[in-house]
Amino acid sequence: MGNEVKKYRIYVGGEFIEPANGEYIETINPASGKKWALIPNCGKEDIDKAVAAAKETFYSKSWKSLSPTKRGRLLRKLADKIEQHAENLAMIETKDNGKIYKEMLGQLKQIPAWYEYYGGLADKLEGKVIPVDRPDTLNYTLREPLGVVAAFTAWNSPLLMVALKLAPAIAAGNTVVIKPSEHASASTLEFAKLFDEVGFPKGTLNVISGYGRTTGDALSRHPDINKVSFTGGPETGKIVAKNGLDNFTKVTLELGGKSPNIVFDDADLDAAEAGVIAGIYAASGQTCVAGSRLYVHEDIKDQFLERLVQRTNQIKLGDPLDPETQMGPAANPQQLEKIQSMVETAQQEGGTVLAGGGRPDEEGLKEGLFYKPTIISNVNNTSTIVQEEVFGPVLSVIPFTTEDEVIKMANDSKYGLAAGVWTNDIKRAHKMTKSLEAGTVWVNTYRTVTFNSPFGGYKASGIGRENGMEALYEYTQTKSVWINLSDEIQDPFSLKL
Structure with a gap:
């Protein structure tokens, strides 16, 4: 460079x-x-x-x-x-x-x-x-x-x-x-x-x-x-x-944001997987709309998490100028320190790291501000990692069973910038978009913006x-x-x- x-x-x-x-x-x-x-x-x-x-x-x-x-x-x-x-x-x-x-x-x-x-x-x-x-x-x-x-x-x-x-x-x-x-x-x-x-x-x-x-x-x-x-x-x-x-x-x-990404049991799992990955790991999770809270239906939780962990572990970190690189470093030392601290806090509060959870030790990455794409389970809606913005590649996972339950959890946040919903039920899609407290709601897509569509947040x-x-x-x-x-x-x- x-x-x-x-x-x-x-x-x-x-x-x-x-x-x-x-x-x-x-x-x-x-x-x-x-x-x-x-x-x-x-x-x-x-x-x-x-x-x-x-x-x-x-x-x-x-x-x-x-x-x-x-x-x-x-x-x-x-x-x-x-x-x-x-x-x-x-x-x-x-x-x-x-x-x-x-x-x-x-x-x-x-x-x-x-x-x-x-x-x-x-x-x-x-x-x-x-x-x-x-x-x-x-x-x-x-x-x-x-x-x-x-x-x-x-x-x-x-x-x-x-x-x-x-x-x-x-x-x-x-x-x-x-x-x-x-x-x-x-x-x-x-x-x-x-x-x-x-x-x-x-x-x-x-x-x-x-x-x-x-x-x-x-x-x-x-x-x-x-x-x-x-x-x-x-x-x-x-x-x-x-x-x-x-x-x-x-x-x-x-x-800021602490956006929920909600996957129902009738969703196209291939599309949902890509959308969840895009929502949290694109730009190294350093976006205000990062889908850092994953709510996944209990009936598909194990299946979906297995494929999500596998995909996350395959993400290529490296030189941002390399066309093969999929995720770059944190933008500055302060941000890297914050990411590390919040993952440590999540583990202290009982969270389980399913993928990532630390800095890479490969040559060519140690000198930079890289942090592995991370998935954390065994957290709940009151966990620090679920309530506070990380602004990094860290995904928290919480299961749910009903629409009303997940709406309550998704809205239980001081933030309200964006939300994602993955379902093939058109009635459910409209109910969710009306019920979610967010300035932008994406259905079967994520992280999409354009010049002529309003963008902004609710609450904090x-x-x-x-x-x-x-x-x-x-x-x-x-x-x-x-x-x-x-x-x-x-x-x-x-x-x-």
Whole structure:
């Protein structure tokens, strides 16, 4: 993968500049454990400069005169740029977070669709005329941008999350400051170079980097931020929401998950097996929608677990750039430590490891942050491993006998991001989708998303939605306009109802 250490600069006001404090964070390649990049560790001066640039652009003539149609064209032009550079961006993401290259490349090839979709919607944000009960009065609404948006992305799929936030924010007429995770900032800083070539007014997009507890905290509480869109863990999400409340800042939160994957006795077991594997081991389990809770019907439990364990033990760990690799490493040392700790806790609480349960000792894997794909049984719904998000390749298994029983267990969680159901009974499928407390329910499939279908969570999994028209509305505010068409003089001491 090369030994070159690349030094990145932040992107502020249309210029690539060094951080004012001269500080940088070393980034390691999770697969090799070696340093490969330096990213800026921004301080208050950089944050103020980035927010000021976005604010100045938002109120500038160059931005106000850029019609929604022209904004849409620039977003579609950006889509073309990303498509042209997909391989390079995917390579950078693989080096940064350790996810396998073929998945990152697959994402990068799909990401342009978000910019194309919202580029097409930019000039379709319409208000409406309200049929008020006054023939002499015209009332209509306008959907207007909020102003400066602060977007926070997580380390598992940085550029996909950038697309989910940046595309609708700009389509709605806002300017943006992005702060990626300190564990995976390189691809977003690299992406800024493409954005710079498209032709948006300088200051439309600004990218800063640094630690969440300092740089991120200061950005989320900045008084000139009008909207925060955050993807990350629930505890940090609470801090972001509280920071926003101090300034009455609108907040969208896409947080964690502990998603149930439910297999009934009438399911197509071949399809269910593939879906369960995809739900927990794809991306090394480092996805917010990871199907980490497997509920399997008692009548097929032994049969299904036997084939699942066999398949899990065959998963190939290795170099994320190797086309044969199926699962890469944990993204950073802190995450690997968390995975190990939670598996140990599960065993202390009585859980039985059926597969994995530790780090590999093969040459070529020991140096990286790898953890074996793991299955744990003999747990119950109150077990720590069942209630808390691992964000790693660890599957907990619980048997069930009735629909009502599994619905109760599936909903017995503080999270509600996603859920999977495997059944060939159409009535059961509809009952389950209606009963499960989750923002997304997949039936006979798993881990499927697209640009025009809303995505978000119930309960502690978040506030608001991304994707689709609903995301576009998250970046606007509604103005009600009243126009008096009569010659009647209003009584100044009476509310006109």
